[in-house]
Amino acid sequence: MGQLKRFLAEQLGDDVRYVPSSYDVVGSRGGAVAIVEFPEGAPDHVKLAVAEAIMRINKHVRVVLEKASERKGVFRLREYRVIAGSGSTEVIHVEHGVKLKLDPTKVYFSPREATERLRVARQVRPGEFVMVMFAGVGPYALMIAAVQPGVKGVVAIELNPLAYEYMVENVRLNKVEGKVIPVLGDVKVAARGWYGMCDRVVMPLPKGAHMFLDRAFQCLKPEGGVIHFYHWAPEGDLYSEAFALLEREAVLRGMRVKLLDARIVSEYAPRVYKVCIDARVLPE
Ligand SMILES: C[S@@+](CC[C@H](N)C(=O)[O-])C[C@H]1O[C@@H](n2cnc3c(N)ncnc32)[C@H](O)[C@@H]1O
Known part of the structure:
Protein backbone atom coordinates (compact mmCIF):
# COMPACT_ATOMS: atom_id res chain seq x y z
CA MET A 1 0.00 0.00 0.00
CA GLU A 90 5.72 29.13 -10.37
CA VAL A 91 8.46 27.17 -8.60
CA ILE A 92 12.17 26.41 -8.68
CA HIS A 93 12.61 22.67 -9.10
CA VAL A 94 16.00 21.15 -8.34
CA GLU A 95 16.98 18.06 -10.31
CA HIS A 96 20.35 16.46 -9.49
CA GLY A 97 21.62 19.93 -8.56
CA VAL A 98 20.22 21.65 -11.70
CA LYS A 99 17.87 24.55 -10.90
CA LEU A 100 14.76 24.81 -13.09
CA LYS A 101 12.39 27.73 -12.71
CA LEU A 102 9.02 26.94 -14.27
CA ASP A 103 5.26 26.96 -13.93
CA PRO A 104 4.01 23.41 -14.58
CA THR A 105 0.57 24.76 -15.57
CA LYS A 106 2.05 26.81 -18.42
CA VAL A 107 4.99 24.78 -19.75
CA TYR A 108 5.74 21.07 -20.17
CA PHE A 109 7.72 19.54 -17.34
CA SER A 110 7.81 16.08 -15.79
CA PRO A 111 9.94 15.42 -12.70
CA ARG A 112 9.62 11.69 -13.47
CA GLU A 113 12.08 12.03 -16.35
CA ALA A 114 15.04 13.13 -14.19
CA THR A 115 16.74 9.72 -14.31
CA GLU A 116 16.36 9.57 -18.08
CA ARG A 117 17.94 13.02 -18.46
CA LEU A 118 20.85 11.98 -16.25
CA ARG A 119 21.30 8.78 -18.29
CA VAL A 120 21.57 10.76 -21.53
CA ALA A 121 23.79 13.47 -20.01
CA ARG A 122 26.27 10.87 -18.74
CA GLN A 123 26.92 9.70 -22.29
CA VAL A 124 28.15 13.10 -23.48
CA ARG A 125 31.94 13.26 -23.93
CA PRO A 126 34.19 16.33 -23.53
CA GLY A 127 34.37 18.46 -26.68
CA GLU A 128 31.00 17.35 -28.06
CA PHE A 129 28.57 19.83 -29.57
CA VAL A 130 25.01 18.74 -28.71
CA MET A 131 21.57 19.72 -29.98
CA VAL A 132 18.49 19.31 -27.77
CA MET A 133 15.35 19.64 -29.88
CA PHE A 134 11.99 20.32 -28.11
CA ALA A 135 13.97 21.67 -25.18
CA GLY A 136 11.17 22.92 -22.88
CA VAL A 137 12.55 24.93 -19.95
CA GLY A 138 15.97 23.37 -20.58
CA PRO A 139 16.21 20.30 -18.32
CA TYR A 140 18.17 18.11 -20.79
CA ALA A 141 20.49 20.89 -21.95
CA LEU A 142 21.22 22.07 -18.40
CA MET A 143 21.74 18.53 -17.11
CA ILE A 144 24.23 17.90 -19.92
CA ALA A 145 26.15 21.09 -19.11
CA ALA A 146 26.17 20.16 -15.40
CA VAL A 147 27.26 16.53 -15.83
CA GLN A 148 29.76 17.21 -18.64
CA PRO A 149 31.35 20.63 -18.09
CA GLY A 150 33.76 19.81 -20.95
CA VAL A 151 30.91 19.89 -23.48
CA LYS A 152 31.69 22.38 -26.27
CA GLY A 153 28.12 23.68 -26.42
CA VAL A 154 24.47 22.67 -26.19
CA VAL A 155 21.96 24.32 -28.49
CA ALA A 156 18.40 23.95 -27.18
CA ILE A 157 15.42 24.72 -29.45
CA GLU A 158 11.91 25.36 -28.07
CA LEU A 159 8.69 26.62 -29.67
CA ASN A 160 6.68 27.70 -26.58
CA PRO A 161 7.75 31.33 -25.91
CA LEU A 162 7.14 31.02 -22.16
CA ALA A 163 9.17 27.79 -21.88
CA TYR A 164 11.94 29.53 -23.85
CA GLU A 165 11.87 32.50 -21.45
CA TYR A 166 12.18 30.13 -18.48
CA MET A 167 15.05 28.36 -20.27
CA VAL A 168 16.89 31.67 -20.73
CA GLU A 169 16.44 32.38 -17.02
CA ASN A 170 17.50 28.84 -16.09
CA VAL A 171 20.71 29.22 -18.11
CA ARG A 172 21.45 32.28 -15.94
CA LEU A 173 20.44 30.53 -12.69
CA ASN A 174 22.82 27.67 -13.47
CA LYS A 175 25.62 29.99 -14.71
CA VAL A 176 26.05 28.26 -18.07
CA GLU A 177 25.69 31.31 -20.31
CA GLY A 178 27.59 30.75 -23.55
CA LYS A 179 27.60 26.99 -22.97
CA VAL A 180 23.85 26.38 -23.30
CA ILE A 181 22.37 28.33 -26.21
CA PRO A 182 18.55 28.69 -26.00
CA VAL A 183 16.78 29.19 -29.32
CA LEU A 184 13.12 30.18 -29.72
CA GLY A 185 11.60 28.59 -32.78
CA ASP A 186 10.34 25.58 -34.68
CA VAL A 187 12.95 22.82 -34.96
CA LYS A 188 12.01 22.46 -38.65
CA VAL A 189 13.34 25.97 -39.29
CA ALA A 190 15.72 26.73 -36.43
CA ALA A 191 17.76 23.52 -36.80
CA ARG A 192 19.05 24.80 -40.15
CA GLY A 193 21.54 27.02 -38.35
CA TRP A 194 23.34 23.94 -37.04
CA TYR A 195 23.51 21.65 -40.06
CA GLY A 196 26.64 19.49 -40.03
CA MET A 197 27.77 20.75 -36.62
CA CYS A 198 26.49 18.30 -33.99
CA ASP A 199 27.97 15.18 -32.41
CA ARG A 200 24.71 14.29 -30.70
CA VAL A 201 21.02 15.15 -31.10
CA VAL A 202 18.41 14.58 -28.35
CA MET A 203 14.78 14.33 -29.57
CA PRO A 204 12.46 14.28 -26.50
CA LEU A 205 9.08 14.60 -28.27
CA PRO A 206 7.52 11.12 -28.35
CA LYS A 207 4.46 12.54 -30.11
CA GLY A 208 6.03 13.32 -33.47
CA ALA A 209 9.84 13.33 -33.11
CA HIS A 210 9.93 11.08 -36.18
CA MET A 211 8.73 14.02 -38.30
CA PHE A 212 11.98 15.83 -37.42
CA LEU A 213 14.42 12.99 -38.11
CA ASP A 214 15.45 14.66 -41.37
CA ARG A 215 16.63 17.67 -39.35
CA ALA A 216 18.41 15.51 -36.77
CA PHE A 217 20.38 13.70 -39.47
CA GLN A 218 21.23 16.99 -41.19
CA CYS A 219 22.50 18.49 -37.92
CA LEU A 220 24.97 15.65 -37.35
CA LYS A 221 28.56 16.08 -38.55
CA PRO A 222 29.44 14.38 -41.87
CA GLU A 223 31.23 11.63 -39.90
CA GLY A 224 27.97 10.98 -38.01
CA GLY A 225 27.08 11.00 -34.33
CA VAL A 226 24.50 9.80 -31.82
CA ILE A 227 20.71 10.32 -31.83
CA HIS A 228 18.52 9.80 -28.75
CA PHE A 229 15.13 9.19 -30.33
CA TYR A 230 11.91 9.11 -28.25
CA HIS A 231 8.77 7.39 -29.50
CA TRP A 232 5.52 5.87 -28.20
CA ALA A 233 5.18 2.14 -28.67
CA PRO A 234 2.79 -0.68 -27.75
CA GLU A 235 3.75 -3.23 -25.11
CA GLY A 236 3.91 -6.08 -27.64
CA ASP A 237 6.48 -4.43 -29.92
CA LEU A 238 8.45 -1.73 -28.19
CA TYR A 239 11.30 -0.91 -30.53
CA SER A 240 10.79 -2.12 -34.13
CA GLU A 241 8.91 0.92 -35.40
CA ALA A 242 11.30 3.43 -33.78
CA PHE A 243 14.34 1.64 -35.14
CA ALA A 244 12.76 1.27 -38.60
CA LEU A 245 12.11 5.05 -38.70
CA LEU A 246 15.77 5.72 -37.90
CA GLU A 247 16.94 3.18 -40.49
CA ARG A 248 14.68 4.61 -43.19
CA GLU A 249 16.07 8.10 -42.67
CA ALA A 250 19.63 6.74 -42.69
CA VAL A 251 19.13 4.89 -45.98
CA LEU A 252 17.74 8.05 -47.61
CA ARG A 253 20.96 9.85 -46.66
CA GLY A 254 23.48 7.13 -47.48
CA MET A 255 24.13 6.53 -43.78
CA ARG A 256 23.60 3.56 -41.50
CA VAL A 257 22.46 3.27 -37.87
CA LYS A 258 23.93 1.09 -35.16
CA LEU A 259 21.72 0.39 -32.14
CA LEU A 260 23.46 1.41 -28.91
CA ASP A 261 20.59 0.99 -26.45
CA ALA A 262 16.80 0.72 -26.34
CA ARG A 263 14.74 1.18 -23.20
CA ILE A 264 11.34 1.96 -21.73
CA VAL A 265 11.34 5.48 -20.22
CA SER A 266 7.83 5.51 -18.75
CA GLU A 267 4.30 4.22 -19.19
CA TYR A 268 2.32 6.70 -21.30
CA ALA A 269 -1.06 4.94 -21.22
CA PRO A 270 -2.17 1.39 -20.41
CA ARG A 271 0.11 -0.89 -22.46
CA VAL A 272 1.66 2.08 -24.34
CA TYR A 273 5.18 3.16 -23.42
CA LYS A 274 7.48 6.06 -24.05
CA VAL A 275 10.67 4.44 -25.31
CA CYS A 276 14.10 5.78 -26.17
CA ILE A 277 16.46 4.43 -28.78
CA ASP A 278 20.09 5.53 -28.63
CA ALA A 279 21.61 5.02 -32.07
CA ARG A 280 24.96 5.82 -33.64
CA VAL A 281 24.66 7.21 -37.16
CA LEU A 282 27.59 6.42 -39.45
CA PRO A 283 28.44 7.04 -43.10
CA GLU A 284 27.65 3.94 -45.21
C1 LIG B 1 7.51 16.54 -24.39
S1 LIG B 1 7.99 18.25 -24.15
C2 LIG B 1 9.68 18.04 -23.62
C3 LIG B 1 10.26 19.28 -22.99
C4 LIG B 1 11.63 19.09 -22.34
N1 LIG B 1 12.58 18.49 -23.24
C5 LIG B 1 11.52 18.31 -21.06
O1 LIG B 1 12.06 17.20 -21.00
O2 LIG B 1 10.93 18.82 -20.11
C6 LIG B 1 8.14 18.77 -25.83
C7 LIG B 1 8.45 20.25 -26.00
O3 LIG B 1 8.65 20.48 -27.40
C8 LIG B 1 8.09 21.71 -27.77
N2 LIG B 1 7.85 21.64 -29.21
C9 LIG B 1 6.83 21.01 -29.84
N3 LIG B 1 6.96 21.13 -31.19
C10 LIG B 1 8.11 21.84 -31.40
C11 LIG B 1 8.81 22.27 -32.57
N4 LIG B 1 8.32 22.00 -33.80
N5 LIG B 1 9.95 22.96 -32.42
C12 LIG B 1 10.43 23.25 -31.18
N6 LIG B 1 9.83 22.85 -30.02
C13 LIG B 1 8.69 22.16 -30.14
C14 LIG B 1 6.87 21.86 -26.88
O4 LIG B 1 6.50 23.20 -26.70
C15 LIG B 1 7.35 21.19 -25.58
O5 LIG B 1 7.87 22.14 -24.69
Whole structure:
Protein backbone atom coordinates (compact mmCIF):
# COMPACT_ATOMS: atom_id res chain seq x y z
CA MET A 1 0.00 0.00 0.00
CA GLY A 2 1.38 3.45 -0.92
CA GLN A 3 2.17 6.08 1.73
CA LEU A 4 -0.96 8.13 0.95
CA LYS A 5 -3.29 5.13 1.11
CA ARG A 6 -1.80 4.08 4.48
CA PHE A 7 -2.15 7.64 5.74
CA LEU A 8 -5.83 7.83 4.72
CA ALA A 9 -7.01 4.22 5.14
CA GLU A 10 -8.76 4.77 8.45
CA GLN A 11 -10.28 8.16 7.55
CA LEU A 12 -11.67 7.08 4.15
CA GLY A 13 -12.70 3.46 4.70
CA ASP A 14 -13.79 1.88 1.40
CA ASP A 15 -13.21 5.14 -0.48
CA VAL A 16 -9.48 4.61 -0.02
CA ARG A 17 -9.69 2.81 -3.36
CA TYR A 18 -9.81 6.25 -5.03
CA VAL A 19 -6.52 7.34 -3.46
CA PRO A 20 -3.76 7.34 -6.10
CA SER A 21 -0.61 5.36 -5.31
CA SER A 22 1.68 8.19 -6.39
CA TYR A 23 1.76 11.90 -7.19
CA ASP A 24 4.32 14.41 -8.46
CA VAL A 25 5.90 17.23 -6.51
CA VAL A 26 7.41 19.99 -8.65
CA GLY A 27 9.47 22.55 -6.78
CA SER A 28 11.76 22.65 -3.79
CA ARG A 29 11.93 23.68 -0.13
CA GLY A 30 11.22 27.27 -1.15
CA GLY A 31 7.80 26.26 -2.47
CA ALA A 32 6.30 23.44 -4.49
CA VAL A 33 3.22 22.31 -6.35
CA ALA A 34 1.81 18.77 -6.09
CA ILE A 35 0.08 17.20 -9.09
CA VAL A 36 -2.35 14.34 -8.62
CA GLU A 37 -4.26 12.12 -11.03
CA PHE A 38 -7.46 10.59 -9.65
CA PRO A 39 -9.26 7.56 -11.01
CA GLU A 40 -12.61 8.11 -12.75
CA GLY A 41 -15.42 8.78 -10.25
CA ALA A 42 -13.27 9.85 -7.29
CA PRO A 43 -15.57 11.85 -4.95
CA ASP A 44 -14.70 15.43 -3.94
CA HIS A 45 -14.24 14.57 -0.25
CA VAL A 46 -11.55 12.03 -1.23
CA LYS A 47 -9.79 14.61 -3.41
CA LEU A 48 -9.76 17.10 -0.55
CA ALA A 49 -8.53 14.52 1.96
CA VAL A 50 -5.73 13.50 -0.44
CA ALA A 51 -4.72 17.13 -1.02
CA GLU A 52 -4.64 17.88 2.71
CA ALA A 53 -2.62 14.73 3.39
CA ILE A 54 -0.11 15.69 0.68
CA MET A 55 0.28 19.13 2.26
CA ARG A 56 0.78 17.59 5.70
CA ILE A 57 3.42 15.14 4.39
CA ASN A 58 5.17 17.76 2.21
CA LYS A 59 5.27 21.02 4.18
CA HIS A 60 6.71 22.94 1.22
CA VAL A 61 3.70 22.18 -1.06
CA ARG A 62 1.56 25.31 -1.31
CA VAL A 63 -0.89 24.23 -4.05
CA VAL A 64 -2.30 20.80 -4.92
CA LEU A 65 -3.51 20.43 -8.51
CA GLU A 66 -5.61 17.73 -10.08
CA LYS A 67 -4.92 16.73 -13.70
CA ALA A 68 -8.06 17.81 -15.59
CA SER A 69 -7.19 16.78 -19.15
CA GLU A 70 -4.71 14.85 -21.26
CA ARG A 71 -1.70 16.73 -22.64
CA LYS A 72 -2.77 18.61 -25.75
CA GLY A 73 -1.43 20.69 -28.62
CA VAL A 74 2.09 21.33 -29.81
CA PHE A 75 3.19 22.73 -26.45
CA ARG A 76 2.09 19.45 -24.76
CA LEU A 77 0.14 21.21 -21.97
CA ARG A 78 -2.81 19.99 -19.92
CA GLU A 79 -5.54 21.60 -17.82
CA TYR A 80 -5.42 21.50 -14.02
CA ARG A 81 -7.92 22.11 -11.23
CA VAL A 82 -6.83 23.49 -7.83
CA ILE A 83 -7.95 21.13 -5.05
CA ALA A 84 -6.24 22.77 -2.09
CA GLY A 85 -3.83 25.53 -1.19
CA SER A 86 -3.27 28.86 -2.90
CA GLY A 87 -0.57 31.06 -4.31
CA SER A 88 1.69 31.05 -7.31
CA THR A 89 2.30 27.86 -9.27
CA GLU A 90 5.72 29.13 -10.37
CA VAL A 91 8.46 27.17 -8.60
CA ILE A 92 12.17 26.41 -8.68
CA HIS A 93 12.61 22.67 -9.10
CA VAL A 94 16.00 21.15 -8.34
CA GLU A 95 16.98 18.06 -10.31
CA HIS A 96 20.35 16.46 -9.49
CA GLY A 97 21.62 19.93 -8.56
CA VAL A 98 20.22 21.65 -11.70
CA LYS A 99 17.87 24.55 -10.90
CA LEU A 100 14.76 24.81 -13.09
CA LYS A 101 12.39 27.73 -12.71
CA LEU A 102 9.02 26.94 -14.27
CA ASP A 103 5.26 26.96 -13.93
CA PRO A 104 4.01 23.41 -14.58
CA THR A 105 0.57 24.76 -15.57
CA LYS A 106 2.05 26.81 -18.42
CA VAL A 107 4.99 24.78 -19.75
CA TYR A 108 5.74 21.07 -20.17
CA PHE A 109 7.72 19.54 -17.34
CA SER A 110 7.81 16.08 -15.79
CA PRO A 111 9.94 15.42 -12.70
CA ARG A 112 9.62 11.69 -13.47
CA GLU A 113 12.08 12.03 -16.35
CA ALA A 114 15.04 13.13 -14.19
CA THR A 115 16.74 9.72 -14.31
CA GLU A 116 16.36 9.57 -18.08
CA ARG A 117 17.94 13.02 -18.46
CA LEU A 118 20.85 11.98 -16.25
CA ARG A 119 21.30 8.78 -18.29
CA VAL A 120 21.57 10.76 -21.53
CA ALA A 121 23.79 13.47 -20.01
CA ARG A 122 26.27 10.87 -18.74
CA GLN A 123 26.92 9.70 -22.29
CA VAL A 124 28.15 13.10 -23.48
CA ARG A 125 31.94 13.26 -23.93
CA PRO A 126 34.19 16.33 -23.53
CA GLY A 127 34.37 18.46 -26.68
CA GLU A 128 31.00 17.35 -28.06
CA PHE A 129 28.57 19.83 -29.57
CA VAL A 130 25.01 18.74 -28.71
CA MET A 131 21.57 19.72 -29.98
CA VAL A 132 18.49 19.31 -27.77
CA MET A 133 15.35 19.64 -29.88
CA PHE A 134 11.99 20.32 -28.11
CA ALA A 135 13.97 21.67 -25.18
CA GLY A 136 11.17 22.92 -22.88
CA VAL A 137 12.55 24.93 -19.95
CA GLY A 138 15.97 23.37 -20.58
CA PRO A 139 16.21 20.30 -18.32
CA TYR A 140 18.17 18.11 -20.79
CA ALA A 141 20.49 20.89 -21.95
CA LEU A 142 21.22 22.07 -18.40
CA MET A 143 21.74 18.53 -17.11
CA ILE A 144 24.23 17.90 -19.92
CA ALA A 145 26.15 21.09 -19.11
CA ALA A 146 26.17 20.16 -15.40
CA VAL A 147 27.26 16.53 -15.83
CA GLN A 148 29.76 17.21 -18.64
CA PRO A 149 31.35 20.63 -18.09
CA GLY A 150 33.76 19.81 -20.95
CA VAL A 151 30.91 19.89 -23.48
CA LYS A 152 31.69 22.38 -26.27
CA GLY A 153 28.12 23.68 -26.42
CA VAL A 154 24.47 22.67 -26.19
CA VAL A 155 21.96 24.32 -28.49
CA ALA A 156 18.40 23.95 -27.18
CA ILE A 157 15.42 24.72 -29.45
CA GLU A 158 11.91 25.36 -28.07
CA LEU A 159 8.69 26.62 -29.67
CA ASN A 160 6.68 27.70 -26.58
CA PRO A 161 7.75 31.33 -25.91
CA LEU A 162 7.14 31.02 -22.16
CA ALA A 163 9.17 27.79 -21.88
CA TYR A 164 11.94 29.53 -23.85
CA GLU A 165 11.87 32.50 -21.45
CA TYR A 166 12.18 30.13 -18.48
CA MET A 167 15.05 28.36 -20.27
CA VAL A 168 16.89 31.67 -20.73
CA GLU A 169 16.44 32.38 -17.02
CA ASN A 170 17.50 28.84 -16.09
CA VAL A 171 20.71 29.22 -18.11
CA ARG A 172 21.45 32.28 -15.94
CA LEU A 173 20.44 30.53 -12.69
CA ASN A 174 22.82 27.67 -13.47
CA LYS A 175 25.62 29.99 -14.71
CA VAL A 176 26.05 28.26 -18.07
CA GLU A 177 25.69 31.31 -20.31
CA GLY A 178 27.59 30.75 -23.55
CA LYS A 179 27.60 26.99 -22.97
CA VAL A 180 23.85 26.38 -23.30
CA ILE A 181 22.37 28.33 -26.21
CA PRO A 182 18.55 28.69 -26.00
CA VAL A 183 16.78 29.19 -29.32
CA LEU A 184 13.12 30.18 -29.72
CA GLY A 185 11.60 28.59 -32.78
CA ASP A 186 10.34 25.58 -34.68
CA VAL A 187 12.95 22.82 -34.96
CA LYS A 188 12.01 22.46 -38.65
CA VAL A 189 13.34 25.97 -39.29
CA ALA A 190 15.72 26.73 -36.43
CA ALA A 191 17.76 23.52 -36.80
CA ARG A 192 19.05 24.80 -40.15
CA GLY A 193 21.54 27.02 -38.35
CA TRP A 194 23.34 23.94 -37.04
CA TYR A 195 23.51 21.65 -40.06
CA GLY A 196 26.64 19.49 -40.03
CA MET A 197 27.77 20.75 -36.62
CA CYS A 198 26.49 18.30 -33.99
CA ASP A 199 27.97 15.18 -32.41
CA ARG A 200 24.71 14.29 -30.70
CA VAL A 201 21.02 15.15 -31.10
CA VAL A 202 18.41 14.58 -28.35
CA MET A 203 14.78 14.33 -29.57
CA PRO A 204 12.46 14.28 -26.50
CA LEU A 205 9.08 14.60 -28.27
CA PRO A 206 7.52 11.12 -28.35
CA LYS A 207 4.46 12.54 -30.11
CA GLY A 208 6.03 13.32 -33.47
CA ALA A 209 9.84 13.33 -33.11
CA HIS A 210 9.93 11.08 -36.18
CA MET A 211 8.73 14.02 -38.30
CA PHE A 212 11.98 15.83 -37.42
CA LEU A 213 14.42 12.99 -38.11
CA ASP A 214 15.45 14.66 -41.37
CA ARG A 215 16.63 17.67 -39.35
CA ALA A 216 18.41 15.51 -36.77
CA PHE A 217 20.38 13.70 -39.47
CA GLN A 218 21.23 16.99 -41.19
CA CYS A 219 22.50 18.49 -37.92
CA LEU A 220 24.97 15.65 -37.35
CA LYS A 221 28.56 16.08 -38.55
CA PRO A 222 29.44 14.38 -41.87
CA GLU A 223 31.23 11.63 -39.90
CA GLY A 224 27.97 10.98 -38.01
CA GLY A 225 27.08 11.00 -34.33
CA VAL A 226 24.50 9.80 -31.82
CA ILE A 227 20.71 10.32 -31.83
CA HIS A 228 18.52 9.80 -28.75
CA PHE A 229 15.13 9.19 -30.33
CA TYR A 230 11.91 9.11 -28.25
CA HIS A 231 8.77 7.39 -29.50
CA TRP A 232 5.52 5.87 -28.20
CA ALA A 233 5.18 2.14 -28.67
CA PRO A 234 2.79 -0.68 -27.75
CA GLU A 235 3.75 -3.23 -25.11
CA GLY A 236 3.91 -6.08 -27.64
CA ASP A 237 6.48 -4.43 -29.92
CA LEU A 238 8.45 -1.73 -28.19
CA TYR A 239 11.30 -0.91 -30.53
CA SER A 240 10.79 -2.12 -34.13
CA GLU A 241 8.91 0.92 -35.40
CA ALA A 242 11.30 3.43 -33.78
CA PHE A 243 14.34 1.64 -35.14
CA ALA A 244 12.76 1.27 -38.60
CA LEU A 245 12.11 5.05 -38.70
CA LEU A 246 15.77 5.72 -37.90
CA GLU A 247 16.94 3.18 -40.49
CA ARG A 248 14.68 4.61 -43.19
CA GLU A 249 16.07 8.10 -42.67
CA ALA A 250 19.63 6.74 -42.69
CA VAL A 251 19.13 4.89 -45.98
CA LEU A 252 17.74 8.05 -47.61
CA ARG A 253 20.96 9.85 -46.66
CA GLY A 254 23.48 7.13 -47.48
CA MET A 255 24.13 6.53 -43.78
CA ARG A 256 23.60 3.56 -41.50
CA VAL A 257 22.46 3.27 -37.87
CA LYS A 258 23.93 1.09 -35.16
CA LEU A 259 21.72 0.39 -32.14
CA LEU A 260 23.46 1.41 -28.91
CA ASP A 261 20.59 0.99 -26.45
CA ALA A 262 16.80 0.72 -26.34
CA ARG A 263 14.74 1.18 -23.20
CA ILE A 264 11.34 1.96 -21.73
CA VAL A 265 11.34 5.48 -20.22
CA SER A 266 7.83 5.51 -18.75
CA GLU A 267 4.30 4.22 -19.19
CA TYR A 268 2.32 6.70 -21.30
CA ALA A 269 -1.06 4.94 -21.22
CA PRO A 270 -2.17 1.39 -20.41
CA ARG A 271 0.11 -0.89 -22.46
CA VAL A 272 1.66 2.08 -24.34
CA TYR A 273 5.18 3.16 -23.42
CA LYS A 274 7.48 6.06 -24.05
CA VAL A 275 10.67 4.44 -25.31
CA CYS A 276 14.10 5.78 -26.17
CA ILE A 277 16.46 4.43 -28.78
CA ASP A 278 20.09 5.53 -28.63
CA ALA A 279 21.61 5.02 -32.07
CA ARG A 280 24.96 5.82 -33.64
CA VAL A 281 24.66 7.21 -37.16
CA LEU A 282 27.59 6.42 -39.45
CA PRO A 283 28.44 7.04 -43.10
CA GLU A 284 27.65 3.94 -45.21
C1 LIG B 1 7.51 16.54 -24.39
S1 LIG B 1 7.99 18.25 -24.15
C2 LIG B 1 9.68 18.04 -23.62
C3 LIG B 1 10.26 19.28 -22.99
C4 LIG B 1 11.63 19.09 -22.34
N1 LIG B 1 12.58 18.49 -23.24
C5 LIG B 1 11.52 18.31 -21.06
O1 LIG B 1 12.06 17.20 -21.00
O2 LIG B 1 10.93 18.82 -20.11
C6 LIG B 1 8.14 18.77 -25.83
C7 LIG B 1 8.45 20.25 -26.00
O3 LIG B 1 8.65 20.48 -27.40
C8 LIG B 1 8.09 21.71 -27.77
N2 LIG B 1 7.85 21.64 -29.21
C9 LIG B 1 6.83 21.01 -29.84
N3 LIG B 1 6.96 21.13 -31.19
C10 LIG B 1 8.11 21.84 -31.40
C11 LIG B 1 8.81 22.27 -32.57
N4 LIG B 1 8.32 22.00 -33.80
N5 LIG B 1 9.95 22.96 -32.42
C12 LIG B 1 10.43 23.25 -31.18
N6 LIG B 1 9.83 22.85 -30.02
C13 LIG B 1 8.69 22.16 -30.14
C14 LIG B 1 6.87 21.86 -26.88
O4 LIG B 1 6.50 23.20 -26.70
C15 LIG B 1 7.35 21.19 -25.58
O5 LIG B 1 7.87 22.14 -24.69
